[in-house]
Amino acid sequence: MFGFLEKSRPFKIRSIEDNKKYGVAAKDVNELLKKGCKLLELPLSGAHVCLHADGTKVTEEYFATLPDNTELVLCTEQTWGGSVCDIAHLLRSDQHSIGLIEAAKSLLGDEKSAKRRKILCDLLHNLEDRSELESRDEDEEWFTGVDARFKTKSTYMMYNCESRIRSYMKDLDEATRAVQKVKVREACIQASKSLSEMLKSDKYNGCYFDRSQKDKDRLCTKEGWFTCQGSFDQSKCASLHSINPYGSRESRIMFSTWNLDHRIEKKRTIIPALVEALQNHKSQDINLTYFYRLLFTRDNLKLVHIVCHKKGAHNLLCDPKKVFKTNRKRRSKKIRLK
Structure with a gap:
């Protein structure tokens, strides 16, 4: 008799350094790692998979309980601490500021929760930063209400x-x-x-x-x-x-x-x-x-x-x-x- 053949299931996988997600179908962790490493061009040795949400390491036993299309992160030498790592990655560079501003404005327009609106407003307040500008001519709005004798x-x-x-x-x-x-x-x-x-x-x-x-x-x-x-x-x-x-x-x-x-x-x-x-x-x-x-x-x-x-x-x-x-x-x- 033939043994029971496990069916491959779909997952979303990404690396620590890139937030772009890829669809991967796998029936177990080993298959997921092999396909994921090949897709993301990462070394298989020492690789492991974690939940994107909270950084929990995915074992074979835990893998069986995951729902389809669960978001996963493929790790090698680095560790993944959950969604907060995305924030840390964004904050390491100013190149994401424009995208963050647009995303926060979009979310703010539809957000009903007062608490989340406060978080988004604070985020926008700090991202829309013109501190690199120094003179009155460069940032006239900053000088609103400031005596004209101050030029910087x-x-x-x-x-x-x-x-x-x-x-x-x-x-x-x-x-x-x-x-x-x-x-x-x-x-x-x-x-x-x-x-x-x-x-x-x-x-x-x-x-x-x-x-x-x-x-x-x-x-x-x-x-x-x-x-x-x-x-x-x-x-x-x-x-x-x-x-x-x-x-x-x-x-x-x-x-x-x-x-x-x-x-x-x-x-x-x-x-x-x-x-x-x-x-x-x-x-x-x-x-x-x-x-x-x-x-x-x-x-x-x-x-x-x-x-x-x-x-x-x-x-x-x-x-x-x-x-x-x-x-x-x-x-x-x-x-x-x-």
């Missing part, structure tokens, strides 16, 4: 950073005006002037937002991407927030909600510590460089997405050993730094 994105972003950091001086000036004792107020005014001069000499640290600056001076990549550095009490952002305000007008506006957050707090801790130090010491005894770094530099500033910005008390203190200059004799009366 980098100069405006530098100004944006300068404006934020300049505002910290206003907080110090307000605290100075609130000091009741005349001598102490005068000392605070002198300290404020010195800090202002230091800040001016550093061009208000506007380089932090300027992508044309050196790597060590800016907070972004040379393309203009910023990454959230996490809340004051974390070493990094758990949500991996990122944004490129150079890419579009919308991104530029959204970036204004990101914070340059003081780890040791400006109003609650740094400024009160400076004022208190000046209560019983001359301004020349104070280590203004230490306070300058806490107020205006990345030594104490973190760029933080609004979601990661914790507005409660940080409970971090100034270092008493750094408040005064070490080369000057301190007065005998000690102060308590809150």
Whole structure:
């Protein structure tokens, strides 16, 4: 008697590197591998087949349970992690951007799910990126609402950073005006002037937002991407927030909600510590460089997405050993730094 002859069944197969699918009929895994490797011009040695959907390796036993026209991926030395690998493959090159934009727009037009519409809108927002354009003439839309004196994105972003950091001086000036004792107020005014001069000499640290600056001076990549550095009490952002305000007008506006957050707090801790130090010491005894770094530099500033910005008390203190200059004799009366 003749043994039972298994019937060949149709499958869709593709390689890891190419998303083009081919129809292959096979009655078992071995036949599928032989035909697939020949069709895709891949070596048979070490080859195996995985489900396109989730990367599950297809064994002979599992093969028998697969429905007709199941989408499969033929792997050799590389591994397949499921559909997410397609995303990784697309993101490795900009050549697919146009196709992705058209596909996302097409899907968005018919999509009813609010959640999926949000995903597609976010995808379009990031794909339609004009960050490589720099001047007003090249990307006029980006400059909508921006003063005409700014001719490039980098100069405006530098100004944006300068404006934020300049505002910290206003907080110090307000605290100075609130000091009741005349001598102490005068000392605070002198300290404020010195800090202002230091800040001016550093061009208000506007380089932090300027992508044309050196790597060590800016907070972004040379393309203009910023990454959230996490809340004051974390070493990094758990949500991996990122944004490129150079890419579009919308991104530029959204970036204004990101914070340059003081780890040791400006109003609650740094400024009160400076004022208190000046209560019983001359301004020349104070280590203004230490306070300058806490107020205006990345030594104490973190760029933080609004979601990661914790507005409660940080409970971090100034270092008493750094408040005064070490080369000057301190007065005998000690102060308590809150």
